[in-house]
Amino acid sequence: MQNQEYSVGLDIGTTKIVAIVGRRNAHGKIEVMGVGKAKSLGVHKGIVNNISQTINSIKAAVAEAQASAGVPIHKVTVGIAGKHIRSLQHSDYIMREHPDQYITEKDIEALKEQVKKLVMLPGEEIIHVLPQEYKVDSEGEIHEPVGMHGKRLEANFHVVVGQMGSIRNIARCVKEAGLEMEALTLEPLASSEAVLTKEEKEAGVAIIDIGGGTTDIAIFKDNIIRHTCVIPYGGGIITDDIKEGCSIIEKHAEQLKVKFGSSLPDMEKESTFVTIPGLHGRQDKEISLKTLAQIVGARVEEILEMVNTELKAYGAFEQKKKLIAGIVLTGGGSNLKNLRLLANYTTGFDSRIGFANEYIVNDKNQYLKGPEFATAIGLLMESLKIRDKKSYTTEVENTAEATESTPAEMVSDNGQETVSNEETGESNAERKRKGLTFGQSLMEKVKKFFEEVE
Structure with a gap:
């Protein structure tokens, strides 16, 4: 239920730890359900230096947020900062197996996964792989390649790297506080979500x-x-x-x-x-x-x-x-x-x-207006985006399953019977692999038949 209705942002800062519980309303704005705040005792310059104190501070902030929201907190999106963070620019590409099919999110994820295999300095780990501009075959300066056709998919990436030890310490503190870490986000990226406009x-x-x-x-x-x-x-x-x-x-x-x-x-x-x-x-x-x-x-x-x-x-x-x-x-x-x-x-x-309450609809007493809440609100927004993406993916998968389970022999809108899979000699799975619709696969069969006759 938690995953369906609301999300939680957890800002583990040097001076304070903030947990914000919220959900989207019917108009797409964020409704804050509860806020919890505790003094941060085990963090120095953005890095955890006392595990037990940090766990206690997280528990205190989350308990207050649960009490004010009236809901249990299980998953959180957490921020990371600290002097160990560095970034670099990197270009990479993949050669697509089926260039006749259009580019999908899966292709972009495959490209990102390839970048994640980059060899880092000892003790470092990649936190974010952020695409900047894409190139499809010889065409450059593409911001959204999904839906395009091409063999070679290339992109420039902004790669954010951090110390493995610091990342593991944050993950351990979250886990031992009885929470599941949904995602780890660089804090300035979270803050930018909350206070910057698209025009800026x-x-x-x-x-x-x-x-x-x-x-x-x-x-x-x-x-x-x-x-x-x-x-x-x-x-x-x-x-x-x-x-x-x-x-x-x-x-x-x-x-x-x-x-x-x-x-x-x-x-x-x-x-x-x-x-x-x-x-x-x-x-x-x-x-x-x-x-x-x-x-x-x-x-x-x-x-x-x-x-x-x-x-x-x-x-x-x-x-x-x-x-x-x-x-x-x-x-x-x-x-x-x-x-x-x-x-x-x-x-x-x-x-x-930059004030952080622009996307919040129910901050009547202006409590969240303070810029000190920018990161926590940004983390909540990131968590809601992750939830929305998961909901969309599930919806698409369910639609695909429903299509797969449709009987092979179907009747069209005008009442005429369409050709069954057995007549074309091709399975749904084969057509899906080729990226063809039922009509397209039938056309392929007809073409093949005439080629053989000739």
């Missing part, structure tokens, strides 16, 4: 997801994924800098960052102070908002310079590859005051904050 992907856009432990980047152009990477710094390192720079505890540093942190020191007054309570009877501490902004701004600028390096590596400043839609900032770190202005200045691209 077409025009050229970079999504910058600033999480607690990592900053994830995905670049799209002509509606195709062009570049992905993970920078091993996020909001957590800004909190650490405040803690060290102001000599305060982590809890107070986080509160300062969230409530008063700014990315542009020049826009803060030196005369404005905030008071931090002293520990165990010690004197309260006064911190200048300008000093706080200088600490925050220095680290944010460093992260944005790394983003700039990745944009240059892709070629975003070249005329052909230019990102017309600029940058979309999302993730919890994008809540920082004046971040958008600093991003505009540092990268030279126009930017906006």
